[in-house]
Amino acid sequence: MSASISAPAEVVTHVHLESPDARRARLSTGWLIVAAGVGLLVASFSAGVTATFTLSDAFDTVQLPSVALPAGPVVLLTALLCLAAGGGLVSGRLSRGWRRAAGVIAGLSVVVGFLSWAASSSTLPFPVSNQLAGTVALATPLMLGSLAGVVGERAGVVNVAIEGQFLNAAFTAAVVGSLTRSIPAALIGAVLAAALTGLLLGLFAIKYLVDQVVLGVVINLLASGLTGFLFDQLVQPNSTALNASPIMTAIPLGPLASIPLVGPILFDQTILVYLAVISVAVVWFLLYKTRWGLRVRAVGEHPRAADTVGISVTAVRWQAVLVGSIFAGLGGAFFTVGSTGTFVKDITVGNGFIALAALIMGRWHPVYAALMGLFFGFVTQMASQLQTLSTPVPSQFLLLLPYVATIIAVAGLIGRTRAPAADGTPYIK
Amino acid sequence: MTTHTRAAGRGALVEYASRHWRDWAVTTAAFVLALVIGAILMIAADPQVSANFAYLFTAPQLALGSAWAKVSGAYGALAVGALGSPQALALTSSKAAPLICAGLGVGLAFRAGLFNIGAQGQAVWGAVTAAWIGFTFELPYGLHLLVAVVGGVAAGAVWGGIVGWLKAKTGAHEVIVTIMMNYIASGMLAFLLTTTAFRRPGREDPISPEVHATAALPSIFGQFHLGFVLAIAAAAAVWWLLERSTTGFSIRAVGANPHAASTAGMSVATTTAITMTLAGALAGLAGIQFALGPSANGAPVPLTLGLVGTVGFDAITVALLGRSRPVGIVFAGLLFGGLDAGGLAMQSVAQTPLTLTMVLQAVVVLFVAAPALVATVLPFLKGRRLKPSATLTGGQA
Numbered sequence: 001m002s003a004s005i006s007a008p009a010e011v012v013t014h015v016h017l018e019s020p021d022a023r024r025a026r027l028s029t030g031w032l033i034v035a036a037g038v039g040l041l042v043a044s045f046s047a048g049v050t051a052t053f054t055l056s057d058a059f060d061t062v063q064l065p066s067v068a069l070p071a072g073p074v075v076l077l078t079a080l081l082c083l084a085a086g087g088g089l090v091s092g093r094l095s096r097g098w099r100r101a102a103g104v105i106a107g108l109s110v111v112v113g114f115l116s117w118a119a120s121s122s123t124l125p126f127p128v129s130n131q132l133a134g135t136v137a138l139a140t141p142l143m144l145g146s147l148a149g150v151v152g153e154r155a156g157v158v159n160v161a162i163e164g165q166f167l168n169a170a171f172t173a174a175v176v177g178s179l180t181r182s183i184p185a186a187l188i189g190a191v192l193a194a195a196l197t198g199l200l201l202g203l204f205a206i207k208y209l210v211d212q213v214v215l216g217v218v219i220n221l222l223a224s225g226l227t228g229f230l231f232d233q234l235v236q237p238n239s240t241a242l243n244a245s246p247i248m249t250a251i252p253l254g255p256l257a258s259i260p261l262v263g264p265i266l267f268d269q270t271i272l273v274y275l276a277v278i279s280v281a282v283v284w285f286l287l288y289k290t291r292w293g294l295r296v297r298a299v300g301e302h303p304r305a306a307d308t309v310g311i312s313v314t315a316v317r318w319q320a321v322l323v324g325s326i327f328a329g330l331g332g333a334f335f336t337v338g339s340t341g342t343f344v345k346d347i348t349v350g351n352g353f354i355a356l357a358a359l360i361m362g363r364w365h366p367v368y369a370a371l372m373g374l375f376f377g378f379v380t381q382m383a384s385q386l387q388t389l390s391t392p393v394p395s396q397f398l399l400l401l402p403y404v405a406t407i408i409a410v411a412g413l414i415g416r417t418r419a420p421a422a423d424g425t426p427y428i429k
Numbered sequence: 430m431t432t433h434t435r436a437a438g439r440g441a442l443v444e445y446a447s448r449h450w451r452d453w454a455v456t457t458a459a460f461v462l463a464l465v466i467g468a469i470l471m472i473a474a475d476p477q478v479s480a481n482f483a484y485l486f487t488a489p490q491l492a493l494g495s496a497w498a499k500v501s502g503a504y505g506a507l508a509v510g511a512l513g514s515p516q517a518l519a520l521t522s523s524k525a526a527p528l529i530c531a532g533l534g535v536g537l538a539f540r541a542g543l544f545n546i547g548a549q550g551q552a553v554w555g556a557v558t559a560a561w562i563g564f565t566f567e568l569p570y571g572l573h574l575l576v577a578v579v580g581g582v583a584a585g586a587v588w589g590g591i592v593g594w595l596k597a598k599t600g601a602h603e604v605i606v607t608i609m610m611n612y613i614a615s616g617m618l619a620f621l622l623t624t625t626a627f628r629r630p631g632r633e634d635p636i637s638p639e640v641h642a643t644a645a646l647p648s649i650f651g652q653f654h655l656g657f658v659l660a661i662a663a664a665a666a667v668w669w670l671l672e673r674s675t676t677g678f679s680i681r682a683v684g685a686n687p688h689a690a691s692t693a694g695m696s697v698a699t700t701t702a703i704t705m706t707l708a709g710a711l712a713g714l715a716g717i718q719f720a721l722g723p724s725a726n727g728a729p730v731p732l733t734l735g736l737v738g739t740v741g742f743d744a745i746t747v748a749l750l751g752r753s754r755p756v757g758i759v760f761a762g763l764l765f766g767g768l769d770a771g772g773l774a775m776q777s778v779a780q781t782p783l784t785l786t787m788v789l790q791a792v793v794v795l796f797v798a799a800p801a802l803v804a805t806v807l808p809f810l811k812g813r814r815l816k817p818s819a820t821l822t823g824g825q826a
Contacts, residue, residue: 028599160604208799213544213604217745218794225787226470232782233474345784350612353546357605396620403609403616411601 018092026099030089032408033106037082040113044075048120054127055261064260071120078113082106115382122389131381132265136273139370139377140338141166141348143276144331145355146362146369147283148194148324152201153364154287155320156300158424160216161201162328163352164223165194169332171227174343175235177245177336183271186245186337187330194329195322197223202321206314209426220352228345235343245341248272272330272338276370279327283366286323296320300420303427313427331355361410364419379405451800456750458803459796460764463789468500470788471781475499503781510774511767517774519651523722525766527552527715527737529660531744532762533667534589534711536753540671541704542684547592547607548712549741550614551585555716557618558584560732561627563640563721573643574721578659581717582710588614589709590702597698603705611741619734627732637732640721648723656718661759663714668755670707680704715740746794765790 018026051071055064085102088094094102119126145162152159172193177186201219204210235242248270256267287293295316298306303313335347354376362369379402387395472478478499481492511521531548538545559581568576592610595601621627622635629638646656671677682690683700691697719737724730747765751757768790772783796803 024599204795204799204802208802210795210798214745214749214798215795217546217742218749218791218798221742221746221787222791222795225784225789225791228784229470229782229788230474232784234476350608353608357608360602360605394620394623396616396623399619400613400616403612407595407601407606407609407613410605411595411599 023092026089026092028411029103030086033082033086033089033102035086036106036110037079037086040075040079040082040110040117043113043117044072044079047071047075047117051116051119052125053115053119054125055129066125069116071116074116075113078109078116081109082113085109118386118389118391118393121391124389126389127385129261129265131378131385132261134381134384135374135378136265136269137377138380139374140273140276141331141334141351142355142358142373142376143370144279144327144334145352146359146373147279147366148326148328148331149356149359150362150364150366150369151283151287151296151324151327152198152321153359153423154300154420155296155317156303156420156422156425156427157201157205157317157321158212158216159201159321159324160213160356161197161219161223161352162216162331162355163348163350164216164220165197165325165328166332166335166348166352166355167220167223167227167346168193168197169329170335170347171230171343173333174245174336174341175242177341178242181246183246183248183337187272187333190333190337191326191329194332195325198321198325198328202318205426206317206321209428212424212426224346227343231343231345239342243342245337247341248338270338272334275330279330280366280370283327287366292316292319297420299427300422303422303425307427317427357406357410360419361406364423375409376402376406452752455800455803456797458807459793462796462803462806463792464504466792467785467789468496468504471499471503471785472496503775503779503785506778506781507768507771507775507786509771510778511771516651517770519653520770521763521767522657523652523654523718523766524769525762526654526657526660526722527718527740528743528747528765529715529759529762530663530718531712531715531740532747532751532758533663533755534585534708534715535744536748536751536755536758537667537671537680537711538704538708539748539753540684541680541700542687543593543596543701543704543708544604545589545592545607545705545708545712546604546745547589547610547741548708548715548744549737549739550607550611551588551709551712552716552719552737552740553611553614553618554588555581555585555713556720556732556737557621557716558713559644559717560637560640560720560729560736563644563729564638564731565626567641568643570643573641574646577640577644577721578714578717581720582713585713585716586706586710589712590706592709593702593705596705597702615734618732622732622734629731635734639731640729642728644721645723645729646718646721648727652723652725654723656722659714660718660762663711664755664759667711671755676700676703712741712744715744743790746790749794750797752797764793 048071051069051074053067053069055067085106088102089099115126145166148165149159149162169190173186173190176189177183180186197219200222201215204215205212250268250270251274253267257263259267285293287296295306295311296319298311299313299316306316307313332348335351336343355373358372358376359369362372383398383401386393386398391398472482478492478495481495485492510517512518531552534548534551535545559577562577562580563573566573566576588610592603592606595606596603619635622637627637629636646654646659648654649658669677671681679690679695679700680703682693682695683697683704687697690700716737719730719740720732721729730736743765747758747761750761750764751759768786772786775781775785776783
């Protein structure tokens with residue numbers, strides 16, 4: 001009797017419950033990693049002799065030595081690590097902690113293995129410092145844009161109009177910067193332009209109940225037409241006065257900027273980069289540590305319940321859209337005063353959509369969305385650098401890397417994301 | 430019986446008119462309001478005309494006269510360029526045909542609750558495949574065209590089907606995937622134009638050989654060509670699909686309420702995949718219009734990086750304006766095709782940048798999507814309470 005009682009207890013302790021969605025995600029991730037491992041295994045046979053990585057650029061005060069890796073063994077090692085990690089995930093016998101470790105190991109292995117294979121095919125070294133610096137620069141507007149989306153969508157307003165906000169902000173920053181010769185004035189102008197665009201989004205989405213995804217697309221068209229028209233009509237004929245804005249300069253943060261490799265990348269950037277990093281923390285704090293943030297998330301998840309306890313759903317949504325517009329304005333300014341100082345038509349080239357992708361992949365969370373922006377910046381910069389190295393891969397294919405990586409990530413790794421429950425749903429009392 | 434039948438018929442006609450006249454009235458009002466806003470923008474952005482407004486109260490005829498001259502000159506050129514001659518009408522039809530096809534692709538996806546932002550990439554693949562078949566093979570007249578059209582449609586279907594399959598299998602967000610697929614399609618086109626299969630012999634720039642005459646869409650009159658007929662046929666086919674077929678019923682049901690549709694036994698995943706495949710095929714047909722349709726000189730334009738322009742994105746506004754219904758999409762496509770054709774004339778004749786037409790298009794769609802706003806501006810349209818245009822999209826975001 002006592003023996004039969006204890007046996008079921010022991011069996012219960014070994015039962016491992018896993019939802020169908022989680023199992024599907026684990027299997028697809030595992031098989032993807034196995035496929036990457038197989039790819040690296042094949043690549044290890046065609047790798048060159050040595051892969052050289054430089055850790056300093058020509059202007060760094062402290063010149064770190066280059067790192068030369070034997071390409072074949074390194075690619076082979078990373079291939080085996082990927083196969084082990086992928087196999088572990090597919091088997092389902094890894095604990096939660098080990099699963100995350102497997103994911104990290106696989107990610108690092110893919111990057112190191114691929115770069116080693118690519119660099120070994122070129123006589124030029126792969127510049128790690130440029131890779132990291134470019135990643136930060138490219139990620140800045142994506143981080144800011146995705147934050148704009150996070151705030152709005154947490155409150156239930158889909159923001160496909162990030163692209164339009166970027167465009168209006170970039171245009172306004174260039175013109176205001178040219179007229180005033182002042183970077184702060186240009187940034188303020190950019191934020192106001194994005195806020196006006198946000199006002200339009202809010203008016204039609206919150207008050208007139210227009211479908212929010214289509215509204216975003218239309219606002220993007222309006223921004224493209226408006227900036228294009230004003231550019232053709234006013235700015236281009238008078239470009240010296242209206243389209244020659246001063247450009248942001250890097251602001252080193254004291255001795256921190258002198259740290260080899262990491263210093264110039266993190267602590268010798270423009271104010272916009274620092275603002276982007278600070279903004280991530282600010283949005284996180286606003287959403288998760290303030291009463292206002294609780295209300296924003298409440299109206300995004302269950303507006304009727306929020307209304308019942310006395311929260312004005314429309315007021316909170318308006319506030320969220322306008323607060324988000326601040327970050328979209330800063331992100332848009334990057335394309336003019338943050339880089340070239342001049343506006344050309346459709347200068348944002350779809351980065352608003354990439355920011356939207358980053359926010360969705362980041363599960364509508366400010367930190368994860370920012371990390372996704374960095375991921376996209378990293379892959380984009382890597383494609384650009386490899387193009388310079390003249391690797392065997394056609395340069396046009398390299399330019400597709402960020403987009404293919406994003407589809408693989410969203411289909412295999414992220415899987416089904418859950419938006420705020422009332423995202424995109426207008427609230428009618 | 431006879432009296433009853435006749436009365437019922439008359440009632441149905443009256444019912445239809447009373448139900449739809451407000452939609453048409455709102456759309457017309459939206460267009461007029463867009464023209465007004467465009468006029469204001471035109472006046473404000475012209476330094477010479479706006480300078481006259483400084484004397485509005487001392488010499489009003491100077492300000493109003495120059496404003497009227499500016500606006501009437503621009504809109505006059507726009508109208509003449511779109512409708513003012515048989516050649517203009519032909520150009521409008523050739524501009525409208527791809528917008529109608531791609532608009533049908535976007536609209537069909539909307540009816541299933543999907544957002545096909547990827548019509549651009551699907552159109553690119555349609556153009557690439559049709560052009561390649563057009564300049565690579567030598568086939569008899571008629572057969573060559575048929576093979577090229579079928580190939581282009583199939584390519585668009587595959588590119589759209591990938592998105593539908595990913596959505597159905599993994600739940601991948603179709604907005605993200607379609608945006609990425611657009612970039613991938615453009616990148617693939619750039620690569621293909623560097624390969625010997627696609628590069629024109631003797632040239633280094635990215636341009637393809639010319640499509641053979643046997644594969645070109647025949648011109649009926651000037652730039653009015655068979656492609657426009659195909660677009661209308663596609664609209665009729667989509668209407669039949671949505672209104673008269675079980676597959677279409679599934680599409681509408683899934684779009685209206687995926688949970689109820691699933692409970693009723695329809696496979697949401699299968700319907701999603703089918704819808705995106707069909708949407709891709711329609712967008713591929715839009716690409717074919719660019720690749721095989723006659724240009725001003727009578728021959729198709731060779732394949733280049735920018736051949737399909739921005740048809741995939743313009744199609745989104747066409748589908749919106751057309752309320753995701755085939756008949757509406759045809760008229761919206763004609764309207765925007767006219768604006769495209771007229772914009773060129775407006776720029777050359779009246780020196781008003783053709784980008785103004787983009788503003789007009791956006792404003793028209795905004796007003797159509799917000800009928801309550803139109804009723805606020807024009808109170809006589811306020812009758813029954815105007816609800817948001819639920820027909821713009823079938824389902825939730």
